[in-house]
Amino acid sequence: MKLVTAIIKPFKLDDVREALSAIGVQGITVTEVKGFGRQKGHTELYRGAEYVVDFLPKMKLEVAIDDSLVDRACDAIRQAANSGKIGDGKIFVFDVEQAIRIRTGDTGSDAL
């Protein structure tokens, strides 16, 4: 199992959620975060206004999935979150040791 973490622009959240649902992802955790990438000193558009890049609002998605879905999930996020502009975000992939569904006690991929 892997944890796919994506930092995306907030207005792309619905598109990314739909793209992940379409490939069979069943659960997503979303957190409002702030961050910046390597484009310090450049400007980035956020809700129509230009900002000197500082800590800009982003959404962090966390999706725990079976290994077999990782490539498709990353492709889906890339396509859905890509505006072609700076600050579109990043995807990080981590190993997941265990998953447990609290209600039933299911473990591993059965718990995803």
Ligand SMILES: Nc1ncnc2c1ncn2[C@@H]1O[C@H](COP(=O)(O)OP(=O)(O)OP(=O)(O)O)[C@@H](O)[C@H]1O
């Ligand atoms: N190395 C990193 N570690 C942790 N978070 C990061 C890192 N790089 C980017 N982020 C997060 O991702 C968000 C989007 O990054 P961003 O797309 O600006 O990266 P970039 O490397 O500057 O790419 P681009 O040139 O396409 O803008 C940042 O606001 C930050 O929250």
